[in-house]
Amino acid sequence: MDCQYLPLSATGQFSSFFLDYIARKEPLQPFYGQYPVPEAFGAQIKQKQNFSAEHRQTLVRVLDKQYATLAHKPDVSVLADPNTFTVTTGHQLNIFTGPLYVIYKLVTTINLAKRLAQAYPDYKFVPVYWMASEDHDFDEISHARICGRTYTWQTEQRGAVGRMNPRELQTMFAQIPEKLHLFEQAYLNHDTLADAVRYYMNELFGSEGLVCLDADDPELKQLFAPVITDELTRQTSARLVQQTTESLVAEGYEAVITPRDINLFYLTDGLRERIERAPSDSADAGKYTVVNTNWAFSEADLLQQVAEHPERFSPNVVLRPLYQETILPNLAYIGGPSEVPYWMQLKGVFDHYQTPFPLLMPRNFALYVPRVSAKRLFKLGMNMEEWFLDETKLKHRYVEHHTRHALRFDKENKAMHQTLDAMLHKAMMVDPTLERAVLAETKRFANAVERLQKKMRRAEERNQEVGVRQLLAVKQELFPGGGLQERVENFLTFYLNDKGFIEKLLGSFDPFDYRMQVCLEQ
Secondary structure: OOEEEEEEHHHHOOHHHHHHHHHHHHHHHHHHOOOOOOHOOOOHHHHHOOOOOOHHHHHHHHEEEEEOOOOOEEEOOHHHOOOEEEEEEEEOOOOOHHHHHHHHHHHHHHHHHHHHHHOOOOEEHHHHHHHEEOOOHHHHHOEEEEEEEEEOOOOOOOOOOOOOOOOHHHHHOOOOOOOHHHHHHHHHHOHHHHHHHHHHHHHHHHHHOOOOEEEEOOOHHOHHHHHHHHHHHHHHHHHHHHHHHHHHOHHHHHHOOOOOOOEEEEEEOOOOEEEEEEEOOOOOEEEEEEEOOOOEEEEHHHHHHHHOHHHEEEEOOOOOOHHHHHHEEEEEEEEEEOOHHHHHOOOOHHHHHHOOOOEOOOOOOOOEEEEHHHHHHHHHHHHHHHHHHOHHHHHHHHHHHHHOOOOHHHHHHHHHHHHHHHHHHHHHOOOOHHHHHHHHHHHHHHHHHHHHHHHHHHHHHOHHHHHHHHHHHHHHHHHHHOHHHHEEEEOOOHHHHOOOHHHHHHHHHHHHOOOEEEEEOO
16 A cells, blocks of 8 residues: 555644644643653553552453453463553444444554564563443444445344344344355354454454453452442542543633543443432432432442442443553553543543553544545545545635636736725825725625636536546545545445455554554555
């Protein structure tokens, strides 16, 4: 592949919050630990060097159990070694892997582990995919766009998506023209979506050392029980996140997440609902309720459940990162343009619980251009930065590039404004009150010129109709719906025609390159 690179700021697709982080703007520096450059990992290793041996043993035991049925499983025993560390990305369990950027996150994480192994040969590094199996936003995971068509999973199942039975997807395979043997094996031969995702991710990335972790586990939750207890009894995290958020807002940044008083869900089969505590001045003072149920518990009842059934408590977006860093010997989290900013709202929570804050690494960003589209790009003669413009601006730029005529009155405008200025001066010499009348005429003239320029541009667009139509067709193909390809298309759109697609990504992505990579097939 021929790769070209653009600053993310040139794409018009990212928030100033995220771009300022990449640019290492000084106001954001208090909200993270170290900036993710290769040399920062040495200090991060030292911070995580004292990670609990007990937690390592529990992690290995749980992973052995989760991988027990797979024939070609990774060697997770290495995680018991105090000189082994993880680098982690996470995402919901979208069907068929979800948008392209999920694959990009995984490739970034795998390549980061490889780069660290070269830079720090005395240590081992394991890439981890944190499966968001406890998430209950089914709409988020229920659809996939493959080869331009969207397929949607319809179900009556509720609760944590990782516990759902994926065999219902059998009806979808009849709708998809291509045979998807890997996903049929995954979805139709496993009882839970989490097990199915682990299966196909292991087939796709197991040879690269990727380990998939389902943290919906009693033993892992037991390691987090002290924080769960503190959250129920003291509601510590909301106050800390609010303080950090206020500091960010004071620097001009918008909050990505909003904490709740209790940042935990109650989790059972078919249900994941918020836990709330009754106000101290209410008749139910001291009681805890589960939203959208009739369940109510005293504090003593709930704390007993934490001790005996910690798996019933599921952290929300505020506490999930802390849970991750509690159970993993982790150095870095690889995230997208929304994840990195919200992690920075959590720095105070990590400090309070004396847990090392991981390096926050933006994932790789890419636009993949198949061979046929690449030929059209070159033929149309637009540079890569121009393709990220919206359709109207792109069309205008194309017409201006290819016209044989002048479509603007810049020279004439300049001369006319000089004339109007002279006329204004003469009029005001006669009567200063004439200024408003002359300026009004000047404004009407400018509007008339603008209208005429638009008519000329539209006429020239008609003259270049064939080229404009080809231009917009390529734009829609590469930017479906006007957005980034990686946020819409599924990797199967390209993998079905090129089984080496993932290998090409692994060979071209640099985890420390925080730019948009345009990958042109030759």
